Amino acid sequence: xxxxxxxxxCLDTDxxxxxxxxxxxxxxxxxxxxxxxxxxxxxGADELVVLDIAAARDxxxxxxxxxxxxxxxxxxxxxxxxxxxxxxxxxxxxxxxxDKITINTAAVQRPELLSELSxxxxxxxxxLAIDAKRDVNHWQVRIRGGREATPLDAAAWARRGVxxxxxxxxxxxxxxxxxxxxxxxxxxxxxxxAVSVPVIASGGAQVPAHFQEVFTRGCADAAxxxxxxxxxxxxxxxxxxxxxxxxxxxxxxx
Amino acid sequence: xxxTLIDYGAGNVPSVERALRRLGAQVETTxxxxxxxxxxxxxxxxxxxxxxxxxxLDAHALRQPIREAIRRGTPFLGICLGxxxxxxxxxxxxxLSGLSILPGRVTRLPQNVKLPHMGWNTLxxxxxSRLLASIPADSYFYFAHSFAAPATGQQxxxxxxxxxxxxxxxxxxxxxxxQFHPEKSGSAGVQVLxxxxxxxx
Numbered sequence: 001x002x003x004x005x006x007x008x009x010c011l012d013t014d015x016x017x018x019x020x021x022x023x024x025x026x027x028x029x030x031x032x033x034x035x036x037x038x039x040x041x042x043x044g045a046d047e048l049v050v051l052d053i054a055a056a057r058d059x060x061x062x063x064x065x066x067x068x069x070x071x072x073x074x075x076x077x078x079x080x081x082x083x084x085x086x087x088x089x090x091x092x093x094x095x096x097x098x099d100k101i102t103i104n105t106a107a108v109q110r111p112e113l114l115s116e117l118s119x120x121x122x123x124x125x126x127x128l129a130i131d132a133k134r135d136v137n138h139w140q141v142r143i144r145g146g147r148e149a150t151p152l153d154a155a156a157w158a159r160r161g162v163x164x165x166x167x168x169x170x171x172x173x174x175x176x177x178x179x180x181x182x183x184x185x186x187x188x189x190x191x192x193x194a195v196s197v198p199v200i201a202s203g204g205a206q207v208p209a210h211f212q213e214v215f216t217r218g219c220a221d222a223a224x225x226x227x228x229x230x231x232x233x234x235x236x237x238x239x240x241x242x243x244x245x246x247x248x249x250x251x252x253x254x
Numbered sequence: 255x256x257x258t259l260i261d262y263g264a265g266n267v268p269s270v271e272r273a274l275r276r277l278g279a280q281v282e283t284t285x286x287x288x289x290x291x292x293x294x295x296x297x298x299x300x301x302x303x304x305x306x307x308x309x310x311l312d313a314h315a316l317r318q319p320i321r322e323a324i325r326r327g328t329p330f331l332g333i334c335l336g337x338x339x340x341x342x343x344x345x346x347x348x349x350l351s352g353l354s355i356l357p358g359r360v361t362r363l364p365q366n367v368k369l370p371h372m373g374w375n376t377l378x379x380x381x382x383s384r385l386l387a388s389i390p391a392d393s394y395f396y397f398a399h400s401f402a403a404p405a406t407g408q409q410x411x412x413x414x415x416x417x418x419x420x421x422x423x424x425x426x427x428x429x430x431x432x433q434f435h436p437e438k439s440g441s442a443g444v445q446v447l448x449x450x451x452x453x454x455x
Contacts, residue, residue: 003416004374004394041440046374071269077396077438094265099301099398099438121265122302124370124398167370196365198372221368251374251394253440 004251005215005243006046006222007236008200009229011036011070013082014054015062020227030230033066038073040229043236044253045076049102049170049224052082053145060089064096071097079127079170087116094121102170104129105143108150108157111164118165127200128166130154132187133174139187146174154187155194162195169199170224176204180228183210188218200224208234208242215248255455256280258293260320260336262300262310266437270299270333273437277448285310290319295454296328300335301398301435304360305347307335317353324355324429329454331447332431337424338403340431346401355429358404364417369400371416375434377423383411384453385423385430385446393442395422395434402433 011018011033018030037048050070052063060083067080080093081102090101101121107114107128117126131146132139132154139154158169171191173184181204188201198221201214205225214220228234240250257274261267261283274281274297282289290296298320300307311317324330338344341352344360352360363369374394379386395414402420405413412423414433422433430450436443 002375003371006373044440072272075273075438075440075444077398077435095268097268099265099269119303123400124372125265125302168372196368197370198368221373253394253442254390 002249003221004046004249005220006200007211007239007250008047008049008222008224009036009040009045009236010049010051010202010224010226012051012053012226013063013066015052016066018230019053020230030227034069034073036230037070040236041074041076044240044251045236046222046251047077047079048074049079051080051102064092067093067096067098081127081129086113087120090117090121094125100125100127100168102127102129104131107161108141108143108152111160114161114164114166118167123165123167126166127168127170128158128161129170129172130158130161130191131172131174132191134184134187139190142174146177155190158191158195162197166197168197169195171199171201173203177202179204180206182206183214183218183220183223185213185218188214188220192219192221198222206233208239211239212243212246212248215243255295255451256282257295257297257451258289259283260290260296260298260316261285262307262314262316264300264302264307264335266299266301266333266435269437270297273444273447274451277444277451279451285314285316287315287319290316290323293323293328295451296320296323296330297333298330298336298339299333300339302335303346304335304338304344304401305350307339308347308350308352311339311353321353321355327428329428329450330430331450333437334399334433334435337421337431337433338401341403344401356407356409358407360401360403362401363420367417370398371400372398375414375416377412377414379412380410383423383425385425385432385449386412387449389442389445395436395439395442397434399433
C-alpha cells in the first residue's frame with residue numbers, strides 16, 4: 001500500500017452560494033456549499049476546495065462565514081482561496097477553518113507572497129494554483145480567472161513557485177475547463193515531472209476513465225472536479241470503486 | 255471529560271478542538287503553564303514548521319510543565335508536529351532542541367518521493383495499540399509533513415512508509431502521539447481520538 005490518489009470536489013462560490021459556468025463565464029447557482037460539503041464528506045471525498053470566484057471582492061466576510069460553516073461539516077482537509085492577496089487575508093481564511101490556502105493571480109504578481117505564507121503556515125498549507133493554456137509548443141500561465149495572458153511558462157512557473165514555498169500545485173487546464181472532454185494529460189504529466197511536490201489536476205473531468213488516465217499517464221497525485229459531482233452525474237464512491245478495480249490506489253471509506 | 259488543548263497558534267487547533275467537542279469532550283485551549291500543569295489530559299496539536307512550535311513553547315515557558323505532566327502520568331496525545339517535538343532534535347530546525355522526551359532525531363523524508371507527504375496513507379501495525387483499537391487494518395489516515403521520526407524505538411505501535419519507514423503511532427503508558435492528523439482523517443481519525451479519550455478517562 002502507498003499514498004492514495006485523492007479525489008477532490010471543488011466548490012466555486014460567489015461568496016455564499018456554489019456557482020458554475022464554462023470557462024469562468026455564464027455563472028448559475030449550483031447549491032449550498034455547506035450542504036454539498038456534508039454530502040462529499042460522507043461520500044468519501046479526500047479533501048474539499050472552496051473558492052471565492054466572485055469578480056467583486058466586497059463580500060469577504062460572507063466568504064469567511066462560508067469557510068467557517070463548511071469546515072464545521074468536515075472531517076477531511078479543506079483548502080480555500082480566491083482573491084487572497086496578503087498574509088493578513090490568508091490568516092483570516094486559516095482562522096475561519098481552512099487547512100490550506102490557494103493563491104493564483106497574487107502569486108504571479110508578487111511571488112514573495114508564497115514565501116510569506118510558507119513561513120507562517122508551512123509549505124504543506126500553501127497551494128499554488130496555476131491556470132495554464134496551450135500555446136504552440138508549451139503552456140502559458142493565465143491569471144484573473146483565465147482571462148489574462150502572462151509571459152510565464154507553466155512548467156517554469158511551477159518550479160519557481162515550489163522554490164518560493166508552495167507545497168502543492170493545483171493545475172487547471174484553461175482549454176479543458178468546463179468542457180468535460182477529459183483532463184489535459186500532457187500538461188499534467190509535464191508539470192508533475194517538473195516539480196517535486198504533489199500536483200492536483202483540474203479541468204475537463206467527466207467519466208471515470210478520465211480520472212484513471214490522469215492518475216496513470218498524467219502522473220497526477222490528486223484530481224479535482226466540480227459539476228459532475230454537484231449534478232450527481234458521478235458519485236465519488238462509484239468513481240473510487242472504478243479506479244480501485246482499474247488498479248489505481250484510492251481510499252474507499254467503510 | 256476535560257481535555258486541555260495546548261494552543262501555541264498552530265493552524266489546526268480549531269479543527270482538533272471541534273473534533274474533540276463532537277466526541278463530548280470539554281475542551282480548554284490554553285498556552286498557560288499553570289493550566290498545563292493542572293491538566294487531567296493533554297493534547298499538543300501542530301502543523302507547519304517545527305521551529306514555530308519549539309519557539310512558542312519556549313516563549314510561554316511550556317517545556318517544563320509538559321515534560322513534568324508526561325512524567326507524572328498525565329494522558330498526552332501529540333499530533334503531527336506534536337509527535338516530532340517529543341524527540342531530541344529535528345533536521346528542520348537544527349539549532350533548536352526538542353522536548354527530548356524520546357531519544358533520536360527527526361529527519362527529512364528522502365528526496366526520491368514527492369514532498370510534502372500529503373494525503374491518505376495506510377499504517378503497518380507493529381504491536382497491539384489502544385489508539386488503533388477497533389479500526390480496520392486497511393484504514394487510511396491523512397498525512398501532511400516532510401519530516402518524520404525514526405521508525406525505531408520501544409514506543410512504536412505503527413509505522414507508515416513514504417520514501418522510508420517512519421513512526422506513525424507511538425504509545426508508551428500515558429504517552430501517545432500520531433504523525434497523521436486524526437482531526438482530518440474521516441471516521442478512522444475520529445475513532446483514534448475516541449480511543450485516546452477512553453484510555454485517558
